Amino acid sequence: MNRPPLTGRAGMRLLLAALALLLPPAVLGESASSAPSRAKSLRTLLAAPAVPSRGPPAGGVPPRTHGLDRSPAAGFSELHVKRWQLKARSSRLVSLEPGCGRLSNRLASFSDGTRACLRYGINPDQVLGETLSFYLSRLLGIRNVPALALSRVNTNAEQWLGVRRDVQDSQWADKPIVSLSEWISNLSEVVTPPSLRTEGRTLYPSLEDLDGVTDREMVQWSDLILFDYVTANFDRLASNLLNLQWDPRVMERSTNNLHRTAKGALVFIDNEAGLVHGYRVLPMWDRYHESLLKTICIFRKETARKIAELHKSQNVAQQLLDLYRVNEPLASQMGFLSEEHAQMLQNRTDRLYEHILQCKAKYSK
Incomplete structure (x- = not known):
């Protein structure tokens, strides 16, 4: 899930999302609906x-x-999520590297080798949306969203001491709340x-x-x-x-x-x-x-x-x-x-x- 800087289609998606905040919906909606169908x-x-x-086969019995x-x-099972959240909230961070999409995000590594995508929202609503989407998936019984936990960045806290320099270099706001979502390999x-x-x-x-x-x-x-x-x-x-x-x-x-x-x-x-x-x-x-x-x-x-x-x-x-x-x-x-x-x-x-x-x-x- 470590991705390079946004270019091509990904860059276009980011541009469209930005336009959605700046232009009236009708303007963009008209453009989308008026394109020729080929x-x-x-x-x-x-x-x-x-x-x-x-239609369904005549006289057939639906298999479901x-x-x-x-x-x-x-x-991801409930037990897996609980264990990962406990680890993410208690383990010491040892490095923050570029990765996980947006330039402000980081690929975080814990002392035991576990990794997580650290998401720093340009707008706090992005971290909130990521977090609530995860919990809604659990409420619906949809288990395809990786485990997630919130953490407040504090370089004086034991968890963050090892990455103090990385945090200082990130140019983040002071003590922001970030999301840590499980990094899934392979x-x-x-x-x-x-x-x-x-x-x-x-x-x-x-x-x-x-x-x-x-x-x-x-x-x-x-x-x-x-x-x-x-x-x-x-x-x-x-x-x-x-x-x-x-x-x-x-x-x-x-x-x-x-x-x-x-x-x-x-x-x-x-x-x-x-x-x-x-x-x-x-x-x-x-x-x-x-x-x-x-x-x-x-x-x-x-x-x-x-x-x-x-x-x-x-x-x-x-x-x-x-x-x-x-x-x-x-x-x-x-x-x-x-x-x-x-x-x-x-x-x-x-x-x-x-x-x-x-x-x-x-x-x-």
């Missing part, structure tokens, strides 16, 4: 809802009831499956042709789309959709902020665009999130169950806050969602529940 891809979903290219796949969540890049980028395609329970993608992998893609939708994270698949107007083959290359472990688990990294910043610029990006959502009618059973529970309770923000406070000692200092953004979180959770019900009605017997 290649057969997800770009066609921007103009009309996706429909399946063919109502599109619910019972595969266990891939990724990751490979990931390309969006053809079944998720074919014109007019919706994946539904009885669809047999998944282009060689296993059920286990497909429900991870489903979890990713649901996760990015509810957090409004534009810096992954949504940015690829926007970039289609300049780069017709963008969906055929590796997906930004997404990797795969040797065991086949997808890893959702760099989630700082989620929730806070993502909600702020949502008018520009929501059409892309909606387009992606309409490509899936296959869900992991536990994800669908949790979304139904959060819809019924109508208190997803409160549950997220409770989980955050219990597990993060710096939660009160870091802050939380505004009332407006808390309501947006509930609204987007409700939209996911509605979509799952629509899929159930459309494809179940």
Whole structure:
């Protein structure tokens, strides 16, 4: 996850994010929607809802009831997360090196050889978004986001003594709160499956042709789309959709902020665009999130169950806050969602529940 300075497509994404803060959403939205359609891809979903290219086989029995796949969540277990957080909060840092995306971030090494991506937000909302996105993933039972812990930079504290010079050279603000997310080694890049980028395609329970993608992998893609939708994270698949107007083959290359472990688990990294910043610029990006959502009618059973529970309770923000406070000692200092953004979180959770019900009605017997 150590990446070079932002150039090319990554630089374009950063520029687009900056423009989203400076230009009215309608200006950028008009540009995105007016581009001519040339290649057969997800770009066609921007103009009309996706429909399946063919219906379920006549008389066939769907292999997954109502599109619910019972595969266990891939990724990082609760025990793994707890152990890593304890280590990240108590181990001494021995070096801070350039890496992990933005120039202000660092690849941190602990005394036992463990490494972490240290994220210093140009705006505190970026660290908050990264942190709350992690805890929301745990609340949803989606385990593909690496373990994360907050830390306040203090070169007089034992944990930070060994990197005092590195901190001084970083030109950070005085004693900022930073996020430490687990560094995962031996990751490979990931390309969006053809079944998720074919014109007019919706994946539904009885669809047999998944282009060689296993059920286990497909429900991870489903979890990713649901996760990015509810957090409004534009810096992954949504940015690829926007970039289609300049780069017709963008969906055929590796997906930004997404990797795969040797065991086949997808890893959702760099989630700082989620929730806070993502909600702020949502008018520009929501059409892309909606387009992606309409490509899936296959869900992991536990994800669908949790979304139904959060819809019924109508208190997803409160549950997220409770989980955050219990597990993060710096939660009160870091802050939380505004009332407006808390309501947006509930609204987007409700939209996911509605979509799952629509899929159930459309494809179940």
